[in-house]
Amino acid sequence: MQIKLLHQINITTDDAVLTATLSNENEIVAFLDSGELVKYKIKEQEYQSLFSVKSSMGYSDGGFDIAAPSTIYTLGDIVVIVNDYKRHGWIHYPGKYTHLHLWRGEYHASISRYPVALFKNEAGIPHIIYAADWNHVQIMNLDTRQLLTADKSLIEENAEERHIEFFTKYKEDNKLPWPRAYDYFFGKLHLSPDSKIFLSAGWIWGSFDYYNAYSIEHFIKSNRIKDIPVFTGEHTNRAACWINETTFAITQNPFTEDVDEATKDSPNEILYYTIKENKAELKNKVQTANPDIVGAEIAYNNQLDAIVAFSKEIGVAVISLEGEIIFHNADSDVDNYNAGLNLFHKIEGNSISIYQIIN
Numbered sequence: 001m002q003i004k005l006l007h008q009i010n011i012t013t014d015d016a017v018l019t020a021t022l023s024n025e026n027e028i029v030a031f032l033d034s035g036e037l038v039k040y041k042i043k044e045q046e047y048q049s050l051f052s053v054k055s056s057m058g059y060s061d062g063g064f065d066i067a068a069p070s071t072i073y074t075l076g077d078i079v080v081i082v083n084d085y086k087r088h089g090w091i092h093y094p095g096k097y098t099h100l101h102l103w104r105g106e107y108h109a110s111i112s113r114y115p116v117a118l119f120k121n122e123a124g125i126p127h128i129i130y131a132a133d134w135n136h137v138q139i140m141n142l143d144t145r146q147l148l149t150a151d152k153s154l155i156e157e158n159a160e161e162r163h164i165e166f167f168t169k170y171k172e173d174n175k176l177p178w179p180r181a182y183d184y185f186f187g188k189l190h191l192s193p194d195s196k197i198f199l200s201a202g203w204i205w206g207s208f209d210y211y212n213a214y215s216i217e218h219f220i221k222s223n224r225i226k227d228i229p230v231f232t233g234e235h236t237n238r239a240a241c242w243i244n245e246t247t248f249a250i251t252q253n254p255f256t257e258d259v260d261e262a263t264k265d266s267p268n269e270i271l272y273y274t275i276k277e278n279k280a281e282l283k284n285k286v287q288t289a290n291p292d293i294v295g296a297e298i299a300y301n302n303q304l305d306a307i308v309a310f311s312k313e314i315g316v317a318v319i320s321l322e323g324e325i326i327f328h329n330a331d332s333d334v335d336n337y338n339a340g341l342n343l344f345h346k347i348e349g350n351s352i353s354i355y356q357i358i359n
Contacts (some may be wrong), residue, residue: 001327003316003344007354011040011047017347018066022338023074028345028352031081035066037092039079042354050079050092051099061106064088075118075126078142082114082130089114091128093142100145105133112202113188113237119195119216129189129198129216135182137189137200139220148220154181157224182225184210187237194245197275199230207235211250213275230273230280233257239298239309241339243321247283248273249307251294268294270307270323286323291330293317299339304357310334316344318357327357 011017015032022028026042035054040047053064065086073080082089082102087109089102104114115137117129126142139149156162159179167175187202197213204210213228231250239251250271254262270293272284291314298309301318306326309317316332319325334344334355344355 001318002358003329003332003355004358005353006343006356007042008351009040009042009045009354010351011038012350014350016349017352019070019072019335020345020347020352021072021074021336022341022343022345022354023076023079025341025343028354029072029074029079030352031070031072033066037072037079037081037090051090053081053090053099055101057101059088061087064090071114071116073116073118075120078118078126080116080118080128080130082116084114085110085112086114089116089130091142093126096143102130104131105136107134108185109134112185115186115189115200115202117189117191117198119191121195129191131186134185137186139216151223152219153223153225155179155224156182157222157226159224184212184227190240190242190248192242192245192275196245199240199242199248199275201237201240203235204232209233209235209238211240213248213280215278218278226278228275228278228280230275231271236294238294239296241298241300241307243272243300246274246276248275248280249298249300251296251298253292253294256294267323268292270319272321286321288319288323289325291315291317291325291328293319297337299337301339301342301357303342304359308337308339308357310337310344316357 011030015034017030018033020028020030028040030038035052037050065083068086069084077094079092087104091100115131120126128140132138138147140147163178185202186200190199199213211231213230234256241249252269254266255264267287267289270286273280274283293309296309296311296314298307301308307319315330318327334346337344346353
């Protein structure tokens with residue numbers, strides 16, 4: 001197994017590339033330090049300007065921060081860019097609108113990854129899930145711009161019953177108004193392969209990683225929030241990815257999590273959860289030796305039937321579902337990986353290198 005260089009391209013001559021994503025095997029969308037978002041056809045070497053994030057509107061926080069870390073999401077020709085740990089983003093939908101503004105609340109945005117996920121429903125209509133605030137995400141029909149969750153309450157199912165039960169041991173002077181609003185920080189969103197469930201790699205006060213799943217159908221149709229608790233652990237922003245429509249993988253260090261009899265030398269673990277009928281269940285746990293993948297990004301590669309992990313610290317590793325390190329190249333410095341295309345890319349100035357794992 002090796003990592004092969006497929007393309008080395010220069011997006012522009014004057015502007016540096018800040019971030020990019022592969023939208024298909026022949027197309028990369030890049031964000032430049034000029035504030036311009038562009039699309040580049042790799043084989044044809046064609047360059048198309050989409051729009052600029054610079055705005056004449058005045059915002060109290062300065063608006064979209066070009067210099068801050070950002071992520072690009074694509075669905076067909078639709079392009080979304082957001083500041084990862086700030087408040088602003090834009091949607092570009094060719095034939096509909098050039099740039100539609102996204103804006104979330106400021107409460108702890110600096111440590112909460114901007115939640116975004118794109119999907120098409122069964123009728124093929126594109127939708128976006130995105131944050132309106134720390135504890136509030138909306139689902140919008142991108143064709144009509146209708147917020148399908150506009151009247152959704154921020155109250156959980158059975159919130160009243162839980163409140164009454166919890167406060168039975170408190171005196172009247174210490175009881176709070178109820179029902180309370182949803183107390184959860186949404187984080188990076190992971191969409192299931194069949195676009196029926198979204199999982200939030202979020203957190204709660206403590207602070208703890210708190211990963212919840214949500215049925216998209218229920219989220220749209222019900223006025224109340226019904227989350228599916230999946231995992232709670234130390235606040236390390238651990239790696240996670242879907243394996244199939246019902247199985248999700250999460251990494252952990254057993255010593256950090258105070259697992260019984262774990263030591264500093266204990267190998268990391270991959271936990272496999274199944275999500276069915278509004279319940280999550282730990283189905284399997286495997287150990288995996290170095291490299292340390294807990295702080296890395298991970299993605300499931302269907303062709304290899306393996307997990308691909310990457311970061312600046314570990315390089316690139318391919319790990320079997322049983323935890324065996326199939327391949328590891330610590331010198332492979334990549335910025336992102338598209339598991340569906342099995343393509344990595346690396347940004348250097350105005351140049352982007354594209355790589356592929358070859359058996």
